[in-house]
Amino acid sequence: xxxxxxxxxxxxxxxxxxxxxxxxxxxxxxxxxxxxxxxxxxxxxxxxxxxxxxxxxxxxxxxxxxxxxxxxxxxxxxxxxxxxxxxxxxxxxxxxxxxxxxxxxxxxxxxx
Amino acid sequence: xxxxxxxxxxxxxxxxxxxxxxxxxxxxxxxxxxxxxxxxxxxxxxxxxxxxxxxxxxxxxxxxxxxxxxxxxxxxxxxxxxxxxxxxxxxxxxxxxxxxxxxxxxxxxxxxxx
Numbered sequence: 001x002x003x004x005x006x007x008x009x010x011x012x013x014x015x016x017x018x019x020x021x022x023x024x025x026x027x028x029x030x031x032x033x034x035x036x037x038x039x040x041x042x043x044x045x046x047x048x049x050x051x052x053x054x055x056x057x058x059x060x061x062x063x064x065x066x067x068x069x070x071x072x073x074x075x076x077x078x079x080x081x082x083x084x085x086x087x088x089x090x091x092x093x094x095x096x097x098x099x100x101x102x103x104x105x106x107x108x109x110x111x112x
Numbered sequence: 113x114x115x116x117x118x119x120x121x122x123x124x125x126x127x128x129x130x131x132x133x134x135x136x137x138x139x140x141x142x143x144x145x146x147x148x149x150x151x152x153x154x155x156x157x158x159x160x161x162x163x164x165x166x167x168x169x170x171x172x173x174x175x176x177x178x179x180x181x182x183x184x185x186x187x188x189x190x191x192x193x194x195x196x197x198x199x200x201x202x203x204x205x206x207x208x209x210x211x212x213x214x215x216x217x218x219x220x221x222x223x224x225x226x
Contacts, residue, residue, distance in 0.1 A: 043116075043203050043217025044155065087154060099168060100145070100205075100215055102154030 004088045009107040012082075018075040020106050022088030025069040031092045033064060034100070035073045037084040044087065044102070047073065078110045114138065116218035118204050124224045130192035133221045137185070137206030143167075145215060146179055146189050147203040155203055161187065162209075194225045 005023040012018040024033065034049040048055055048062045050071075055062045061074040075082055085105040117136040125131050137144050142163050147155035158177065159169040163184035172179065176195070181187040191198055201220040 041219070043205065043220055044215075045217070046214040085154075099157050099160060100155075101157065102147075104154055 004090060004103050006086075006088050006103065006106045008104065009109065011109050011111055012075075012078045014080060014110055014112050015077055018078040018082065018108060018110070020073040020075075020086050020088075020108065021070065022073070023070045024088070024090045027068050027090050028092065031090045033062065033068075033071050034089040034091065035060070035062065036087045036089065036100075036102075037082075038087070038105070039081075039084040047086075078108075080110050080112065082108065083110045084108060116204055116206055116216050118202075118218035118221055120221055121219065122222045122224075124226060125194055127196055127225050128193040130190065131194055131223060132188050132190045133202050133204075133223075135187045135189070135204030135218060137187070137204070138216055140208065141206035141216075142184070142209050143207045143215075144181055144187050145203075145205040145207075146187070147205065149201045149203055149220070151200070158189070191223075194223075196225050199223055199225045 032049050032051050035047040036044040037047055038044045047059050048057055050062045050064055052064055052068055064071045085107050087102050087105040119134050123131055144161040146158045148158050149155040158172045159179045160167040161181040164181050177191055179189045201222050203217055203220040205215040205217040207215045
C-alpha cells in the first residue's frame, strides 16, 4: 500500500471548517483513499473513502486532486466532538488481504 | 445493530505472565482483524481472519502471540509470556468481507505489563 504523509497536529475553531491534508504521491491507479478517525479511548471509526472523484457524506467531504497525489478531508462545521486523531490510508480493496495500514495520523484539536 | 464487543476493557499483568483477550465481531461479519496500538502511534495489524482461516499474520510475533477464531465467529488473542513492550491497546475489528470498504472497531483492551 502507498505511504501517506499527514501533519502531526492541527487546530480548528469550533463552527469553522476543518481541512485536513494528506499526501500520497506514490498512490497506484487502483488504490482508494480512506479516512478514519479515532476519538480518545475509542477504536477507529470509518469516515469516508474515494478513488478519484470528490465524495461527500453526512460526516465529511473528501477532495482528491486530479493527479491523485494528495487529498483533503473537510469537516464543514467542526464541533468539539470532532477532536480526534484523523488517519489517511490508501489501499486497494480488491487486493488479497485488504489490510488497513495506519500511519501516525493528524491530531485535530477543535477549540471553543 | 450491536457493535464489536471486546473484553476485558483493562488488564494489568506482570511480565512473563500470560493473558488472553476476547472479541465478538458484528454478527455475519466474515473478516476479523486484531490490531496493536502502542501509545502515541497508529494501530498496527497483527492478524486477519477470513471466517476461521488466517489471511495474514506476517506481523504477529509468533513466539509469544497466538490467535484463533474457532467456528469463524468469536476470536481470542493470547500473549505468553508477556513482555513490558507488549503494553498497548489491543483492538479488534470486523467487516462483512475482505473487499468491504468499512471495518468496524471495538473499544479495545488496554494491557499494562509491569
